[in-house]
Amino acid sequence: MATNTAIRVRNLTHTVTSNTGDLTILKGINMEINESESVAIVGSSGSGKSTLLGLLAGLDVNTSGDIFLYDHNFSSQNEEQRALARGEYVGFVFQSFHLLPSLQAIENVMLPAELKGDKDARKKAEALLDKVGLSHRLTHYPNQLSGGEQQRVAIARAFASQPKILFADEPTGNLDEENGNLIIKLLFDLNKSQGTTLVMVTHDNELAKMCDRQLVMSAGQLTEKTL
Template sequence: MQDTDTMSALTIEKLNHSVTTSNGKLDILKGINLHIKDGESVAIVGASGSGKSTLLGLMAGLDQHSQGSIRLYGEALESLDEEGRAVLRGRYVGFIFQSFHLLPSLTALENVMLPNELKGNRKADDRARELLQKVGLSHRMDHYPRQLSGGEQQRVAIARAFASAPKILFADEPTGNLDGKNGILVEDLLFDLNKQQGTTLVVVTHNPELAGRCDRQIEIHDGELKES
């Protein structure tokens, strides 16, 4: 296998994706070509229903695309089954969801420990404590998600996403459920951790301020890309 440090983070060629509905075939993404460099930050913007979140999920290997090629650090996602994509995600990918997706039965510390515990990393506790301190939640480690505000839950989700030091981080509307103050705090955390760890950052957002902080902005309109 090639050294991932010398490769592109993500290369997409002639990507099409469609789903079958009660009204027939629905084309969601059409002829997508995209190249993202290692360490780059890219914002994907566009109207609701334009295909942004679908594209993000396909790039992260959460779903299988219909046609074309997606290469994540040199690995062709279309050549992998669901288990193979899961292994690849574990190796390279972090993901932040708009709705946080924290496990309610685990404390903040346990949620952040989970990715490394699943890998058998004996230093999962130390890494989780370090990240929760970085996101300003060292005093909330033993609290459960229901005891945390929305902004605090999203900070826990960010810490969890960075816990396994992913090479690429996908974030789907990471500030969408937050007020202005917490939204700015989360933005700052994303870019600070991105710079500290050299992580490639791909963000779907309606937030023009967040998009403007990225190296590039890519717009989706009716399933087609337009770089701005």
């Protein structure tokens, strides 16, 4: 595999079983994403964007085909191995933030580093929260923060483990325009400063346009949108 390829997908097919029978969501997808690239996956609701994102991040197992994340072939790995790979390479930002409600902002950000056994977790988390402008909110719980603030904590958490690839699922979907813009700026700034590969699912065309490439998901097929 070329060293500058972060993600490589070959003949990816994914079928789920529902009450009405088998449903093929992804149909023979092939793609490559290079290191430090920013890629937007766009498409209508139910087209399979989030499913693809989940598979690329190793959150689920595909039905057939191969997904390589650096030298990890997720298709042949078990959950234990995939989790290790996620811990090593991957960061996430979700539409609904997914902060742990029982943890303070600082503790949420410390989690990924703590999982790696990093002794400087707190110091790093404080620096990241400072970067996202929340140094005054360290000990607040998620329900004491606004939506925009919660997403900023989530971004700080995503970068806490210094991931090589950041997956973002509709990161501005639950935010107003002002907060959305703030989040986008943060995301791209951090992406650039840390050299992270960014893979983002979004409905927001403006946001998609800011990415290096746009991939369109339609009826289980993926096509490159020519810019």
